[in-house]
Amino acid sequence: MTYRLTRLSLHTRLPLALMAATLAAPLYAADYPSQNIDYIVPFDAGGAVDFTGRLIAEAAPDVFDGHQFIVKNMPGGGAVIGQTYVSKAPADGYTLLAMTSSVINNALTKEVSYDLDSFTPLALYNLDPGVVVTAADSELTDLQSFLDAASNGDVSIATPGNSTSHHITAVSLAQQNDLGFRYVHNASAAMQLQQLMGGHVQAGFMSLGEAVGPAEDGSIRILAVMDSQRSDLAPDVPTWQELTGEEVQWGTFRGIAAPADLPEDVKVALEERLGQLLTSPAFIERMNEAGYQVNYRDGDAFREYLDSTADKMEQVLPTLDTAS
The missing domain is CATH 3.40.190.150 (Bordetella uptake gene, domain 1)
Structure with missing residues (x-):
């Protein structure tokens, strides 16, 4: 008897519970967005x-x-x-x-x-793929000279901050290629550019979108794009893979x-x-x-x-x- 009363109680309360839930719930796809x-x-x-x-x-x-x-x-x-x-x-x-x-x-x-x-x-x-950049008047004029310098000693690298995606990119590439980088962390891409153009660092890792403008006005040089293919934003800049044979896609x-x-x-x-x-x-x-x-x-x-x-x-x- 107790079991039957419990079942009856549930059946009695169920429609009310469903009604309450329906009233409380937001209206979804049929009415989205409202x-x-x-x-x-x-x-x-x-x-x-x-x-x-x-x-x-x-x-x-x-x-x-x-x-x-x-x-x-x-x-x-x-x-x-x-x-x-x-x-x-x-x-x-x-x-x-x-x-x-x-x-x-x-x-x-x-x-x-x-x-x-x-x-x-x-x-x-x-x-927005990552890129390696140097100042326009840098002695590191292409990716090979950059890699040679980093293979023989520490190259100073500007990043937009510790543990940012660009810092992680540089650390990963350094590990994979036995490169020596010394990191100078900044708070923004604008500060990275100041470091580069002021001669305070030798190179930087940043986003292509951040680098295209300064490259077009002659302030910096983009050495390589870290993507599977060249970008329409900088069609003359080769990819890291083109130059090294190493498949790299960071950004x-x-x-x-x-x-x-x-x-x-x-x-x-x-x-x-x-x-x-x-x-x-x-x-x-x-x-x-x-x-x-x-x-x-x-x-x-x-x-x-x-x-x-x-x-x-x-x-x-x-x-x-x-x-x-």
């Missing part, structure tokens, strides 16, 4: 992540039924503040993160409350992610709409005009890229303290 979307940029305004995020925001209403992407800058802690905010936000599709390699670096090198599994990758839209990326546990129907809706936006001729033209290439990958391909990048960084991290 409001504006917060786009969290975990850096100050004015940088590449912020700038490209605002290009995305300009185009968003066309594919999000008139709803806007509200760009919100949340800098601090090397992007930790903004990344933490998104990792703890409701997984409803209305809070998105401007995702960069700093998510991986921070999770591996700092005490943070999140890791890659705290996010749902949705789209990668820009791959920074810019993508979009949501909190983990995003409902599948919302994830599908977001991926489809972002795919339309990021591959549209108008968006690609705006990006190209600003000096950025669009390298679109969907959520699954973005996840594969993230995992591969994290594996590379984990292999290098144990040596960062001694190589800093």
